[in-house]
Amino acid sequence: xxxxxxxxxxxxxGPGGYVCAIRAGQLGxxxxxxxxxxxxGTCLNVGCIPSKALIHAAEEYDRIVHLASGRxxxxxxxxxxxxxxxxxxxxxDGIVGRLNGGVAALLKRAKxxxxxxxARFCDGKTVEVxxxxxxxxxxxxxxxxxxxxxxxxxxxxxxxxxxxxxxxALSLTAVPESLAVIGGGYIGLELGTAFAKLGAKxxxxxxxxxxxxxxxxxxxxxxxxxxxxxxxxxLTGAKAKGLARAGDALLVEAADGRExxxxxxxxxxxxGRKPVTQGxxxxxxxxxxxxxxxxxxxxCETSMRGIYAIGDVTGEPMLAHRAMAQGEMVAEIIAxxxxxxDKRAIPAVCFTDPxxxxxxxxxxxxxxGGGEVRVGLFPFSASGRAMTKQSEDGFVRVVxxxxxxxxxxxxxxxxxxxxxxxxxxxxxxMGARLEDxxxxxxxxxxxxxxFQEAALKGLGRELHF
Amino acid sequence: MGEHLIKMPDVGEGIAEAEVVEWxxxxxxxxxxxxxxxxxxxDKATVEIPSPVDGEVAWLGAQIGEVVAIGxxxxxxxxxxxxxxxxxxxxxxxxxxxxxxxxAVTDAIAAETARGVVADHPAKxxxxxxxxxxxxxxxxxxxxxxxxxxxxxxxxxxxxxRLRAREAGIDLRQVSGTGPAGRITHEDLDVYxxxxxxxxxxxxxxxxxSVEQIKVAGLRRKIxxxxxxSKSRIPHITYVEEVDVTALEDLRAALNSxxxxxxxxxxxxxxxxxxxxxxxxxxxxLNAIYDDDAGLIHQHSGVHIxxxxxxxxxxxxxxxxxxxxxxLWGCAIELNxxxxxxxxxTATREELGGSTITITSLGAIGGIVTTPxxxxxxxxxxxxxxxxxRPVWDGATFIPRKMMNLSSSFDHRVIDGWDAxxxxxxxxxxxxxxxxxxxxx
Numbered sequence: 039x040x041x042x043x044x045x046x047x048x049x050x051x052g053p054g055g056y057v058c059a060i061r062a063g064q065l066g067x068x069x070x071x072x073x074x075x076x077x078x079g080t081c082l083n084v085g086c087i088p089s090k091a092l093i094h095a096a097e098e099y100d101r102i103v104h105l106a107s108g109r110x111x112x113x114x115x116x117x118x119x120x121x122x123x124x125x126x127x128x129x130x131d132g133i134v135g136r137l138n139g140g141v142a143a144l145l146k147r148a149k150x151x152x153x154x155x156x157a158r159f160c161d162g163k164t165v166e167v168x169x170x171x172x173x174x175x176x177x178x179x180x181x182x183x184x185x186x187x188x189x190x191x192x193x194x195x196x197x198x199x200x201x202x203x204x205x206x207a208l209s210l211t212a213v214p215e216s217l218a219v220i221g222g223g224y225i226g227l228e229l230g231t232a233f234a235k236l237g238a239k240x241x242x243x244x245x246x247x248x249x250x251x252x253x254x255x256x257x258x259x260x261x262x263x264x265x266x267x268x269x270x271x272x273l274t275g276a277k278a279k280g281l282a283r284a285g286d287a288l289l290v291e292a293a294d295g296r297e298x299x300x301x302x303x304x305x306x307x308x309x310g311r312k313p314v315t316q317g318x319x320x321x322x323x324x325x326x327x328x329x330x331x332x333x334x335x336x337x338c339e340t341s342m343r344g345i346y347a348i349g350d351v352t353g354e355p356m357l358a359h360r361a362m363a364q365g366e367m368v369a370e371i372i373a374x375x376x377x378x379x380d381k382r383a384i385p386a387v388c389f390t391d392p393x394x395x396x397x398x399x400x401x402x403x404x405x406x407g408g409g410e411v412r413v414g415l416f417p418f419s420a421s422g423r424a425m426t427k428q429s430e431d432g433f434v435r436v437v438x439x440x441x442x443x444x445x446x447x448x449x450x451x452x453x454x455x456x457x458x459x460x461x462x463x464x465x466x467x468m469g470a471r472l473e474d475x476x477x478x479x480x481x482x483x484x485x486x487x488x489f490q491e492a493a494l495k496g497l498g499r500e501l502h503f
Numbered sequence: 504m505g506e507h508l509i510k511m512p513d514v515g516e517g518i519a520e521a522e523v524v525e526w527x528x529x530x531x532x533x534x535x536x537x538x539x540x541x542x543x544x545x546d547k548a549t550v551e552i553p554s555p556v557d558g559e560v561a562w563l564g565a566q567i568g569e570v571v572a573i574g575x576x577x578x579x580x581x582x583x584x585x586x587x588x589x590x591x592x593x594x595x596x597x598x599x600x601x602x603x604x605x606x607a608v609t610d611a612i613a614a615e616t617a618r619g620v621v622a623d624h625p626a627k628x629x630x631x632x633x634x635x636x637x638x639x640x641x642x643x644x645x646x647x648x649x650x651x652x653x654x655x656x657x658x659x660x661x662x663x664x665r666l667r668a669r670e671a672g673i674d675l676r677q678v679s680g681t682g683p684a685g686r687i688t689h690e691d692l693d694v695y696x697x698x699x700x701x702x703x704x705x706x707x708x709x710x711x712x713s714v715e716q717i718k719v720a721g722l723r724r725k726i727x728x729x730x731x732x733s734k735s736r737i738p739h740i741t742y743v744e745e746v747d748v749t750a751l752e753d754l755r756a757a758l759n760s761x762x763x764x765x766x767x768x769x770x771x772x773x774x775x776x777x778x779x780x781x782x783x784x785x786x787x788x789l790n791a792i793y794d795d796d797a798g799l800i801h802q803h804s805g806v807h808i809x810x811x812x813x814x815x816x817x818x819x820x821x822x823x824x825x826x827x828x829x830x831l832w833g834c835a836i837e838l839n840x841x842x843x844x845x846x847x848x849t850a851t852r853e854e855l856g857g858s859t860i861t862i863t864s865l866g867a868i869g870g871i872v873t874t875p876x877x878x879x880x881x882x883x884x885x886x887x888x889x890x891x892x893r894p895v896w897d898g899a900t901f902i903p904r905k906m907m908n909l910s911s912s913f914d915h916r917v918i919d920g921w922d923a924x925x926x927x928x929x930x931x932x933x934x935x936x937x938x939x940x941x942x943x944x
Contacts, residue, residue: 378669380665439684442684443683467661469659469684469686471684474683
């Protein structure tokens, strides 16, 4: 096979990699992107997108179950629904397929060459790819490592059989009777909630003393409450010890030290994700590491000239939108533009029920920063729109400096609040003060009004609370 | 209540006007008899004007730096009783040379000439107050007021502003923001790009924006005028030659070690003066005053050597009159006396004028070459540079010798380069074989 020489080689076609390649192509850089999977990476193939599809299907199903129960006050009566999960998965795969095709078309339009296969470094300028048709050598002036991350495996619960990762959970063709979720982070809770809504008996096993330990308790309390109404059992301070000898039960050490056998069909392990730093020839390079991650500077440059790294492989937060922003930036840097990482806010969203959005500093983080802080909180229970949507649980909270009212952080919990991430992120990036948000007309009746009201509350002049 | 008017006194010598260089009082001040009210300057002498009566200052007739005609109203005092008829032009004055203050410089040869310095710095000073200075004094809550960020605090700016700054190579930490909460706006960036230094409020090495207004008055103005006229009228030719002063320095050391107790310590300058006198005897056209308006050269037989002397107030040039009539010690004694008088500010007008040729030296400071500005209307100035031990090739080997450069300027209208070179070479010969200075030929 004829060797390829190019100005830019991107390894990994996830959100970071493909955005980098598209932007580079747009800027006229001769670009090659390598991935064994269909373009879109974890996010599109086995992460964000398919999980949101499953969550949506579960919500729809749960809504009709609720109507069928006769307990709805809306006056709607219906029969008990049925779900064919295999059809749901087919529909989900259809969406993923459409997006795969969309990304491929964007890459093509940007004149990016796609090479299918696993890449492996030979040296800092050369990569070889095992493709279906043979070994392909690619030489590049610049290489971007965008190899992403993979689910962390527990040594006492290796993947296989009834122990599954999020990837398999998104392709189950039948709803398991019972499901244990190890790890009460956002991935475990999103999927656990979806399966609970689909009818599975779900138990969450979290080693720390509360779920979503990375978010403050005020935000996560609503999620815990909803899990209880869904019949999800949450074991906090509990550790999964492994499968019972017979293989039909999960042994859990509860907070009080007792060992509880949980008879479950499936064990979903979602204890986190780790950067993919093996299997692509990192040993041929001399990269400085930052713990398990590749160390990068504010321009995503690694310790080797001409080698950049972006996305999950470079550290927390392991989020697609961070990777995309890095990818765009690196493409422009390679094109000779002056760029550097200067983002103020990376929104984080949990598609739990209710959803959680967090941008910037939480109140306790802001207090730890030393300065005096003002917090304005507006509950959806006072929002007309939230009442009409039967989604009164939750709030919007704004954290600002007391001296000049500069907004430091915005959080929300509630149904559908993920869409408010855009407004929150914009406010932080623009350096908004409470007055800016309070002075912006927010359309009525929307849940977004809670954002304006929270800012007004922060200023001590709330109107609707 | 009456009024007492003080007029610009007649400071003598047919002078028609004087410059106000200092006010010691302001309107409303109570003054007592004999208190100094003002200082005025004519040519090079400064005159203090004391109050003849007790009273209150009601009016001051001039700004600092203003030139006032003799006999014009200068100060009005409100006094008890009738008041006194306008004081006559013959007010009591106390003469002193205020330009010079006692200072550390002790050797005339070490005196620094400020000629070059003066010429390099425009005498005008610009009074400008950055717009942000004015705004900053207003309250902090107003928009448009740059807000100072605390140490280490991140600048706030929208993504578009950040991108623009990055592409323009601007570190936003250096830019102050006038937007809400100190947000940096596109306009702030515009201002920074246009006037960078004026708005920069960095932590650590802060840029400064204030401009001090300094009135060019008194001696400084005299120097400025003198330098300007010299440089604008005289096409200077500067000639630099090095002189081996090893023998001269040996002689000087020997004389100093065996001198009588009542004699001053010899510096190099008296030797240079003696050599100058000797060289002028052979080339008298270098010791001259060129009246360029009249088209006349006044070639003097007496050698009156101006000695450029740095004082606290600026450059003055006391004059050793009739150097040709003084021996080495005589020159040294007169030189010391004049240098002290100049620095103490007690030199008289006579002592500060009438030179026919000038010596300037930045001696102790060092520097290998100067381009001296001629003391107009003279035709030559001799610049003395610092003595340095340098390796000199004697034909077989390098030997350490005490070397000194002479940097001299001449009025090229009346002195040809050839004559200038011959003259300097003669001085060089004399200084290198110092016995020749003292031997009658």
